[in-house]
């Protein structure tokens with residue numbers, strides 16, 4: 326069964342399955358992605374694409390996600406809101422993976 330990328334609950338409605346999010350989570354994630362797209366920052370656009378096009382996968386650990394590399398789709402990074410396994414993350418920079426994951430793991 327397809328589960329919501331944000332909360333992990335099972336998705337039944339075809340529109341929710343297509344989006345990858347339940348309707349209440351989509352309100353949060355879709356709004357956040359739209360405001361990222363309004364920014365002129367390239368990294369913000371990449372984070373929005375991760376949220377909208379999927380590619381991010383949940384793990385068994387709450388708040389920890391597998392995020393695909395933009396340069397090599399065979400590479401995935403383990404990422405949570407505090408750290409990311411990608412090169413920028415290793416340098417302590419805030420990468421767009423973390424921007425996307427922070428939105429996904431935010432509880433409102």
Ligand SMILES: [Zn+2]
Pocket residue numbers: 329330331332333334346347349350
């Ligand atoms: Zn959800």
Ligand SMILES: [Zn+2]
Pocket residue numbers: 402404409410411412413414420421422423
């Ligand atoms: Zn990263």
